[in-house]
Amino acid sequence: MAIEVPSKVQSKESSEYQDFDMTRFLWVQTRRHLRLLVASPGEIVNPLLFFLLVVILFPLGLGPDPDQLAVLAPGILWVVALLANLMICMRLFVDDFDDGSLEQLAMAPIPLAVAVVPQLVAAWLASGMILSLVSPIFGLMLGFPLAAAPTLIASLLMGTLLMLLIGGVGAALTVGVQRGGILLALLILPLYVPILIAGSRALEEAVNQGDPTVALALLGAGVTGGLVLAPVAIAAGLRVSLEL
Amino acid sequence: MWRIIHQFGSPPWVYRFCDRVIPWLLPLTVLALLVGSVWGLLYAPTDYKQGDSYRIIYIHVPTAVVSLAGYYVMACAGLVSLVWRIKLAETAMRAAAPIGAAFTAIALITGAIWGKPTWGAWWVWDARVTSMLILFFLYVGVIALFQAYENKAVAARACAILSLVGTVNIPIIYKSVDWWYSLHQPASIKFTGESAIDASMLYPLFGMIVTFYALFALLMMLNLRQMLTEEHVRSSWLVKRLAD
Numbered sequence: 485m486a487i488e489v490p491s492k493v494q495s496k497e498s499s500e501y502q503d504f505d506m507t508r509f510l511w512v513q514t515r516r517h518l519r520l521l522v523a524s525p526g527e528i529v530n531p532l533l534f535f536l537l538v539v540i541l542f543p544l545g546l547g548p549d550p551d552q553l554a555v556l557a558p559g560i561l562w563v564v565a566l567l568a569n570l571m572i573c574m575r576l577f578v579d580d581f582d583d584g585s586l587e588q589l590a591m592a593p594i595p596l597a598v599a600v601v602p603q604l605v606a607a608w609l610a611s612g613m614i615l616s617l618v619s620p621i622f623g624l625m626l627g628f629p630l631a632a633a634p635t636l637i638a639s640l641l642m643g644t645l646l647m648l649l650i651g652g653v654g655a656a657l658t659v660g661v662q663r664g665g666i667l668l669a670l671l672i673l674p675l676y677v678p679i680l681i682a683g684s685r686a687l688e689e690a691v692n693q694g695d696p697t698v699a700l701a702l703l704g705a706g707v708t709g710g711l712v713l714a715p716v717a718i719a720a721g722l723r724v725s726l727e728l
Numbered sequence: 729m730w731r732i733i734h735q736f737g738s739p740p741w742v743y744r745f746c747d748r749v750i751p752w753l754l755p756l757t758v759l760a761l762l763v764g765s766v767w768g769l770l771y772a773p774t775d776y777k778q779g780d781s782y783r784i785i786y787i788h789v790p791t792a793v794v795s796l797a798g799y800y801v802m803a804c805a806g807l808v809s810l811v812w813r814i815k816l817a818e819t820a821m822r823a824a825a826p827i828g829a830a831f832t833a834i835a836l837i838t839g840a841i842w843g844k845p846t847w848g849a850w851w852v853w854d855a856r857v858t859s860m861l862i863l864f865f866l867y868v869g870v871i872a873l874f875q876a877y878e879n880k881a882v883a884a885r886a887c888a889i890l891s892l893v894g895t896v897n898i899p900i901i902y903k904s905v906d907w908w909y910s911l912h913q914p915a916s917i918k919f920t921g922e923s924a925i926d927a928s929m930l931y932p933l934f935g936m937i938v939t940f941y942a943l944f945a946l947l948m949m950l951n952l953r954q955m956l957t958e959e960h961v962r963s964s965w966l967v968k969r970l971a972d
Contacts, residue, residue, distance in 0.1 A: 653893055657886045661876045670872055671890060674865040677858070678900060717893050720810075724885045 517606030554627035558687030573651030596719035612644025635690035649714035656721030760939040768932040790940035792835035798828035806888030818884035823951040829867035859901035
């Protein structure tokens with residue numbers, strides 16, 4: 485798959501890099517990744533189906549008692565969202581690594597840390613965001629109160645973005661490794677634990693008519709820090725994987 | 729000043745340094761371990777509340793302290809190897825990982841043994857216990873990532889990035905007992921202000937902590953020397969040194 489870059493870059497004169505329009509580059513990249521995702525709907529739908537299937541497993545395994553499920557629902561929803569996110573991270577850089585787009589990206593006249601952001605944004609829009617928005621439906625299946633749905637959506641919106649950022653570091657480090665899937669899980673699941681604790685704490689507070697803002701603020705702080713630091717680590721990881 | 733720092737980047741110098749220090753450090757550490765154990769297990773007074781079961785503190789606390797410090801050793805070595813591309817720092821990072829994992833495992837196991845009589849359960853999902861478990865997985869992740877790569881030069885860089893990303897969790901582990909309500913007691917030893925532990929119990933504990941630092945250093949040097957032998961088996965300096 486050829487990488488779409490503004491025409492100015494394709495003329496290799498170094499002086500022309502001065503006119504390099506970074507905003508346009510990022511925009512084109514975001515559109516390209518979104519188009520790729522839409523072109524293969526499986527990438528968007530499969531994590532959702534996975535989420536649904538795992539949610540179904542819990543009532544079957546734990547018994548269909550609605551009261552018991554309602555108690556467990558916050559934890560179940562978060563654990564399942566975490567697993568779905570892990571699945572997304574496993575695919576994150578694989579295609580671009582295989583067809584050489586990543587190498588092109590690494591040679592673009594902007595820092596790789598900035599150049600990977602569109603891909604992360606596109607991946608989150610197509611996975612984490614959709615998953616967060618439809619999560620109340622899955623919550624209803626587990627007896628999760630509808631009144632707490634705004635907290636569920638807000639915590640998942642931030643949580644999935646933060647998990648994608650952290651998972652992106654793991655994905656960048658393991659993209660060159662044969663059968664890196666299990667390894668990726670081993671690397672990033674420990675780092676997900678604080679997010680899981682904050683996220684399910686927010687839901688529990690919301691369900692029990694408490695105040696979820698502290699836990700949500702923690703997630704927000706994590707996202708802010710992650711947006712700054714994770715792209716740098718992802719870029720470093722990709723350079724390692726590309727052996728540049 | 730600079731010469732000393734430069735010397736630590738030179739494998740022959742470090743190899744010779746290890747060769748010189750180990751014959752001293754090994755008997756000293758063993759002696760200190762014996763003295764500290766006898767002092768702590770036989771001569772320190774019995775706790776009025778926990779009885780004799782508290783004596784495991786003389787293993788549990790030192791290993792836990794050193795396992796956290798060991799992570800910093802690994803991450804700092806990783807940082808040095810990434811920034812200045814010093815090969816020896818990569819080797820040091822790899823040498824620290826299994827030792828740190830072993831210390832963390834011992835801290836977890838002794839904690840479980842201590843938890844049974846005092847908390848009434850082998851395992852409690854408490855902030856500090858959970859975060860130590862995460863620390864263990866961070867160490868294991870670094871080891872697993874190194875083994876997954878075919879190209880070991882690349883693997884070391886990937887591990888360095890991973891260990892740096894993992895450092896985010898270390899302050900969380902360190903402060904977890906202060907931040908969250910937890911079954912685990914807060915830190916009893918304070919360098920400023922009054923310690924919550926009597927001097928007659930504190931001195932052997934303090935001695936054991938220092939001893940375990942020495943033990944870590946000793947194991948680190950043994951491991952480092954072994955790895956240097958493997959890496960430089962064809963280097964003339966090593967061949968000459970081994971022939972002597």
